[in-house]
Amino acid sequence: MSTSSKPAASGSVAASIAANAIRLSEALDNHMRNSFQPESKKTLRKFQPAEVSELTGISMSNLRTRHQEGDFPEVETDSRGRRLYSAAEIDQIRHIMAKTGRNGEAYLPGRRSGDALQVISIVNFKGGSSKTTSAIHLAQRYALRGYRVLAIDMDPQASLTTMFGYRPEIEFAEGGTIYDALKYEEPVPLSQVIRKTYFHNLDLAPAGLMLSEYETETAYALQHKIDPPFTQRLAIALDEVEANYDLVIIDCPPQLGFTTMTALLASTGLLITVVPSMLDVASMAQFLEMAGETVRALEEAAGPIHWNFLKFLIARYEPTDVPQSQMAGFLRSILLDQVLTTPMLKSTAISDAGMTQQTIYEIEPSQVLKKTLDRILESVNGVADEFEKVIQKAWARETD
Numbered sequence: 001m002s003t004s005s006k007p008a009a010s011g012s013v014a015a016s017i018a019a020n021a022i023r024l025s026e027a028l029d030n031h032m033r034n035s036f037q038p039e040s041k042k043t044l045r046k047f048q049p050a051e052v053s054e055l056t057g058i059s060m061s062n063l064r065t066r067h068q069e070g071d072f073p074e075v076e077t078d079s080r081g082r083r084l085y086s087a088a089e090i091d092q093i094r095h096i097m098a099k100t101g102r103n104g105e106a107y108l109p110g111r112r113s114g115d116a117l118q119v120i121s122i123v124n125f126k127g128g129s130s131k132t133t134s135a136i137h138l139a140q141r142y143a144l145r146g147y148r149v150l151a152i153d154m155d156p157q158a159s160l161t162t163m164f165g166y167r168p169e170i171e172f173a174e175g176g177t178i179y180d181a182l183k184y185e186e187p188v189p190l191s192q193v194i195r196k197t198y199f200h201n202l203d204l205a206p207a208g209l210m211l212s213e214y215e216t217e218t219a220y221a222l223q224h225k226i227d228p229p230f231t232q233r234l235a236i237a238l239d240e241v242e243a244n245y246d247l248v249i250i251d252c253p254p255q256l257g258f259t260t261m262t263a264l265l266a267s268t269g270l271l272i273t274v275v276p277s278m279l280d281v282a283s284m285a286q287f288l289e290m291a292g293e294t295v296r297a298l299e300e301a302a303g304p305i306h307w308n309f310l311k312f313l314i315a316r317y318e319p320t321d322v323p324q325s326q327m328a329g330f331l332r333s334i335l336l337d338q339v340l341t342t343p344m345l346k347s348t349a350i351s352d353a354g355m356t357q358q359t360i361y362e363i364e365p366s367q368v369l370k371k372t373l374d375r376i377l378e379s380v381n382g383v384a385d386e387f388e389k390v391i392q393k394a395w396a397r398e399t400d
Contacts, residue, residue: 042165042198042357045364046076046084054381055144056094056107071096087144087200094146109388110147110246115395118308119238119248121267125287126254126280129273130315130344132159133354134383135251138271140361141384143202147246150194152178152234153207154263155253161206163357164197172208179211181237182262184221190237203245211259218258230258231302234266247391256290264291265298269309269394271387273344275316276327308394310338313383317343342382349376 053060066072067083072093076084085093098107111117122135132155139151153160158168158177166172181190195204218230228236238248250267252260264270274284299305312335314328332339349372353363360376 042362044087044198044200044362046086047090048365049083049085052085052090052093055090056097056146058093058097058101066093066096071100090144091146091200108146109392111395115246116268117238117242117245117248118269118391118394119250119267120269120271120391121250121252121260121263122271122273123252123260123264123287124254124273124284125256125290126283129254129275129280130313131254131273132163132251133350134271134273134313134315134344135160135249136163137359137361137380138384138387139202139247139249140199140359141381142247142249142388143199144361145384145388147201148244149202150205150241150245150248151202152205152248152250152263154178154211154250154259155207156209156212156259157253158207158209158211160251161204161208163354163359164195164204164206165357166206168206168208172206172210175210176206177208177211178205179208179214181205182214182233184217184226187233187237189240191241194241214259214262215257218262230262231265231298234262238266256287256294261294261298264295265305267307269307269311269390271311271313273313273315274331276314276324276331276343278323278327281327281331309390311387311390312339313387314339314343316346318346340383340386342379342386344383345376345379347372347376347379349373 047055049060049063052058053063058066063072067074073089075086075089078084094107098104101107105112120138122131122138124131135151139149143149151160151164158166158172161168161172161177168177176193178190178193180188180193190205193205195206197204220226222229250263252263272284272287274280295305312331314331317328318324328343349360349363349368352368353360360373360380365373
């Protein structure tokens with residue numbers, strides 16, 4: 001091959017990559033349009049009485065009685081006369097119980113006077129560790145439980161944003177993401193990029209590919225001493241909207257760069273996901289070592305950093321996998337009570353729902369085998385409920 005032919009070959013490779021990107025983008029666009037009609041806009045299903053009872057703590061009999069006595073608003077019924085509740089109606093019922101029920105404040109688990117906003121970063125150094133899956137399920141569970149939740153997508157790959165039904169490369173190609181609130185030149189208020197979602201009590205600060213520019217811009221800003229530094233930028237942005245939320249849940253990118261550190265330094269607590277395999281645990285150990293060194297250097301420069309909690313979540317867990325069980329036991333023996341007792345199980349229900357950018361809270365129960373759905377709901381709800389106690393403890397509240 002002659003030297004003169006090399007640029008042509010290189011050009012053909014670039015053209016091939018670009019063509020593949022176009023084909024994939026068009027196919028994904030068609031897939032999304034078919035999944036979310038009309039025009040790819042997602043909506044949230046309605047919930048059955050048993051689900052409302054589990055979410056609110058109101059017994060089924062009390063739920064029926066309150067409706068019969070006219071205390072609760074009328075809701076839609078199905079062909080069998082069974083009530084169906086929207087997330088907003090569940091929230092309305094929760095507030096009625098807070099005013100009229102025994103131990104009313106238990107129905108409103110969010111912030112009270114004097115409580116600080118809880119900002120939780122979900123992190124790992126390795127892709128495929130269920131960060132995004134954990135982030136969106138926790139965000140949705142807590143929104144259904146009555147918390148006011150802001151989900152922030154800090155990953156330029158924007159998987160969390162995609163799960164909310166957006167096409168980041170199309171809808172946010174010109175801006176409108178968390179990057180706009182963090183950038184060093186003419187940042188906008190965070191409130192201008194936050195989107196209301198189809199999920200009651202759950203807002204989103206989306207991500208897009210432009211967020212990757214934050215890494216190089218931060219390196220330049222440090223060199224030229226541009227203020228405020230990356231260590232403060234997200235915390236400052238959150239100050240504007242902190243009164244609107246109880247919880248902020250951040251999906252971080254799978255590397256320890258400036259973007260991740262920006263999230264960690266705005267956080268009040270961390271949740272580190274880990275798949276119980278030797279490679280994943282080794283990767284997590286590397287992440288922790290690097291994070292420790294980075295935080296130590298930052299503390300020497302700017303003072304101590306305080307997190308209310310640091311917890312580990314065993315994710316994609318298969319109880320019948322003996323090596324996984326052994327590795328999970330190893331993690332617990334080393335990290336002790338920092339590891340959540342309840343693991344996030346690997347499940348076909350989650351992976352199948354993910355094919356249409358849905359979670360187990362969004363899919364219709366009739367679409368999944370009851371046994372399969374019950375199994376994964378027990379796992380995901382168990383993780384969320386256990387972690388909720390960690391959050392409540394950060395607010396100095398007693399937990400069972």
